[in-house]
Amino acid sequence: METTTRRQFLKGMGGAAIGLVATTGAASLLSCSPKVKAAPGVPWPYKPLDPVAVAERAYAAYSEGGCMYGAFEGLIGELREKIGAPYDSFPAVMMKYGAAGVVGWGTLCGSLNGAAAAIYLLAEEKVAKSIINEVFGWYGTQALPTYQPKQPKFPQIPTSVANSQLCHVSVTTWSKTSGFKTGSPERAERCAWVTASVAKYVAELLNQQSNGTFKPAFAVSSDVSDCLSCHGKGGSVENVHTSNQTSCTVCHTDIGKGHPNQ
């Protein structure tokens, strides 16, 4: 069989073209229609990063635009320096929106939002999902922050385990653990260190993926899987559209040990 199939032909065109096809359909590309206004695809090219350089850049960027921008720019800024195009066309400053769980709404921790955005830009979708699961799982169970910047504003920052990926839960848990108020400069420094910690961990995982050593290890805890066995997909109740989580009872504090019978 010497016939080149459309799939083989497109494969030979490289990642960018394949991405383009994925968003526009092969027919549009092959016909070279001048009307095609397709967005470029992903993943974008990757080169192994120095995780400490990523962390330091993320820490600095936090001061300029908060947690989501910090984590995203820590990673993408390093690639912009190393690779140039297409990274120099990406308006990383837009990621400032995720600060404090999106402009102060306390939802998803911005460092995770920025990390996830960067990961989907840098890895094929199936791998990206696995890496995000690792990062989100790690964030929920790790005593954070794990990284101390080289020139910190405070010599020490207490750690806490968030048991959640939400800004509000993560920050309030840290505040209760550390005794510092959430409006304190120590809290802002804690979030800057967390941003650096997350960006560094993502760089380590992306490097592993790049050199073929990444091994997905995340699994939901038995606490969560027990809840999902009834409330999740296929369960008798099936009223929860969440497949991954660190803890259900961190919010559902009223669930007693006798549940569901009592």
Add this chain to the structure above:
Amino acid sequence: METTTRRQFLKGMGGAAIGLVATTGAASLLSCSPKVKAAPGVPWPYKPLDPVAVAERAYAAYSEGGCMYGAFEGLIGELREKIGAPYDSFPAVMMKYGAAGVVGWGTLCGSLNGAAAAIYLLAEEKVAKSIINEVFGWYGTQALPTYQPKQPKFPQIPTSVANSQLCHVSVTTWSKTSGFKTGSPERAERCAWVTASVAKYVAELLNQQSNGTFKPAFAVSSDVSDCLSCHGKGGSVENVHTSNQTSCTVCHTDIGKGHPNQ
């Protein structure tokens, strides 16, 4: 005074150049250093959009890549068609990461994540914050979905009020209200309609901003402001780093009427 200050000079260069300055410093730009690898700034150019076309594009994009991609592509895809560059350089498919509160973690509703990302790309930061506040506030208090696509998979979809911006809370509340399981095709259709509804509302607000009629109206409810008077910035407890929210008690169900005395 005929002297042109640096600020005036830069102002005359237009939005893109000003954005560049914001991320690199004026000195780098003015020296035309070949080493500058700066990301472009925001906001990107905007033209008034047809909100129904945005909603329909968002609905279709939901099927391709979920709620975050749906809302983002609904808005940015329309601008790509209308304006071309620089939108044709933006890899909108990366926004697939936000599906189901980021790859199934149930955190921030992806339609809001995609909307917020688009808003920060399209509006100056102060305005962007105001528009996001409107959208997040509306999402939390509105019976959703508000938009029925022209060719829906089901003729009717029940509505519910989320009282939250979180995927998990929004979907589970709808499931309990409607009686449909979260793994049902009706639930997926509900999320597609919500994605279209959010994208349409964002287009309406961006159009208002574009024609000078946008008036910020969002304010936190007295329930939330009462909680923040002690727990928020400057309060006696100050352990909550959230300035905006629809409801505290939607999650904190154990807070009795006698709190904080009982």
